[in-house]
Amino acid sequence: MGRAPCCDKANVKRGPWSPEEDQQLREFIEKHGTGGNWISLPQKAGLRRCGKSCRLRWLNYLRPNIKLGDFNEDEDRIICSLVAAIGSRWSIIAAHLPRRTDNDIKNYWNTKLKKKLLGLQQTPNMKPQQQMLPSTYYYSAVSAPAPAAAAAAVADLVEGIPIAPCFWSSFTALNHQNGGGDVIFGGAQYGGGSGEASWGPYSSGAKATVCASSSRSWSLYHC
DNA sequence: AAGCCTGGCAACCGCACGATG
């Protein structure tokens, strides 16, 4: 037996929220708070909506200090760094971007930023050393299937690269398959493992050195 | 002008997890 639905779908309104509904929800929460119970909130607020829908609407659009609209370059950089580091953990990424919501970031990534990065992606056999890596977006990736090949490929790709000074998230290495292994960038060591983040700040003139051992599949990003 | 296509975004769905009894 599956779990009971959170609301009676036949009797709740779905689809876009009207300004009147927004106002009703906003006024209720500003006056009474959520009461720690979203399921019963719509009834108390006189809304014919599912509690989850109310929660989503409030968190993503109605709560105070939400920042909507275009993302700036700093935000882009943070997003691409964190996606490279931890994957699509939108709630965590949103925690690094004050006033942005996870849904907003997710949509932005899926519709714009991902394409932007892919458009900048270099050819696989071009070494970063052959390019300049300033503070703007740069994306480079290499993947290798076997441990030895991965280690060699990683080392070959980034060994000796001058690391441009940047506030954080300079280099990120991902071990996609939890294969372990360590990567050393700029003298700082970070453990391998899926979702392992490694970020700066890095000082000007530092060189990347790599020691990848038992990894299976690595991707390298420099944002 | 009309129809089609595409991209962007708001909203929904279902699952996982923690809290509680």
Place this chain on the structure above:
DNA sequence: ACATCGTGCGGTTGCCAGGCT
């Protein structure tokens, strides 16, 4: 220990506006 409930999260869907033919 187990069942139930509410919440949080990420993936996906569907609508709509704008561009293109």
